[in-house]
Amino acid sequence: MALSGPTRYVRGVTNETLRRTPLFDRHQAAGAKTADFGGWDMPIEYTGVIAEHTAVRSAVGIFDVSHMGKLAVYGDGAVAFLNSLLANDLDRIAAGQAQYSMLCNDDGGVIDDLIVYRWSDDGAYVIPNASNAAIVASVLRRAAPEGITIDDQHLTHGIIAVQGPRSQAVIESMGLPADHDYMSMARAEFRGQPIIVCRTGYTGEHGYELVAPSSVLVELWDALNARGDEFGLIRAGLGARDT
Structure with missing residues (x-):
């Protein structure tokens, strides 16, 4: 995932044409430097890319990656439908992978x-x-036969990545499932809302990506940040994710 569009490393300056995640106010309050990332005003760094990179390698960092797309595809034969469009073969993996x-x-x-x-x-x-x-949403919708629903959750849900060698301990401290294998997922609840705990990430470290409704995303972010002192957890921008 490449950095797209002009970058703007200007503290406190925003571009009203860019979309913002539900966590944008939290990023501004923490002094994040933001930039255009795929059409979204995203945090690139907080305290510095090197410090954030080091924390993810040695302890744990959390990233707002809510700019990523999110599509629920369901209906009779949904996987067979996706297999007719995608290059890989979903029949090679089991449910939950x-x-x-x-x-x-x-x-x-x-x-x-x-x-x-x-x-x-x-x-x-x-x-x-x-x-x-x-x-992607448009292509899937045009191709979907009757009975297959493409639910675009890009603006109704967010994603928080929890990455680093202490990420499992952080997830467990939240009462969320954390012992599933890499490239798999588990369903859970946070504040009474359904979330998905994915054992995936972009950093190369042990990590998770939490997909949650926007209505509880700020609470989830705050709950993770509250574990900073205990686990050495810090906020990390997309600059560190790409290193």
Whole structure:
């Protein structure tokens, strides 16, 4: 996922044309430097890329990655439908597992690379890149037969990545499932709302990505930050994620 568009490392200056995640006010209050990332005003760093990179390698960092797309695909034969469009084979994974794949156009060119979480034969969750999320949703909707629903949750849900060698301890301290394998997912609840605890990430460290409704995303972020002293947890921007 490449940095797209012009970057703006200007503290406190925003571009009203960019979208903002539900955590934007938290980022500003923490003094984050923000930039255009796939059409979203996202935190690139807080205290500095090197410090945040080091924390993720040695302890744990949390990232707002809510700019990523989020599509629930369900209905009779949903996985077979996705298999007709994606480059990889979802029949190679079981329910509860995830797979890296690509959505291609009719000429074989790549529209987007994405992660698919398989719930069952009749349901899956697709995470496309931020800048291509609308295109992916449009392609799936145009191709979907009767009975298949494409629920675009890009603006109704967010994602918080918890990454680093102490990430499992942090997730367990939240009362959330944490012992599942890499490239898999588990369902849970936070503040009475359904969330998905994904054992995935972009950093190369042990980590999780928490998909939650926007209505509880700030509370989830605050609950994670409250564990900072105990676990050496810090906020990390997308600059550290890409190192």
